[in-house]
Amino acid sequence: MTNETHKKVATEPNDLGRFFIERANAGDVDGLVALYEPDAVLAFPPGNLATGHDQIRAVYERFVAAAPVLTPGRQHPALVSGDLALTSATLTNGDVTVEVARRQPDGTWLWAADQPSVGP
Template identity: 80%
Template structure:
């Protein structure tokens, strides 16, 4: 699968994440991140860069999760950086930092998908 959509707003990334995860689209999930992004998932495990993030999401989608959108909080934007956060239906909170790219789109740089439960 390919990621034809680009995030024109920081919170688009969260919406696209749900779509790609539910479709089992590892390429689409990895495409939401900058090449040297950092992801802490599962909790306590840090993956850096597309290759490591891909391995995490290959295992994640192999479990065939069905994700439901939670409550996405308004993005806090300062120049080319944005803090995004969602409260999942499980009560867990995700927090990410996105950066505006040269073409105006947004990609995650740092992703902490399980902060508080």
């Protein structure tokens, strides 16, 4: 399946969370990986760390293969300090996501660190 969702870029830190839901529901692994800096860290599945695009891609290939249907949770306002932002959402199951986004030289935002399930 070819997906075009990854062509959108995050102009605000909270765009990343919206794009994640869209791209995961579309099965767009490339689009999911494109939300991260090349050396980003993803703590998923719980208890595991994936570092860099290759490892993050492997995680999302397995994730998308399970064909999850994600429902947007409640996105919290981003806490921005210069070129860094803390993003967070409360998921429909009560878990909380926490991410660190960084403004890129072109003004767009990418995640540098992603903890997608902190628990209730």
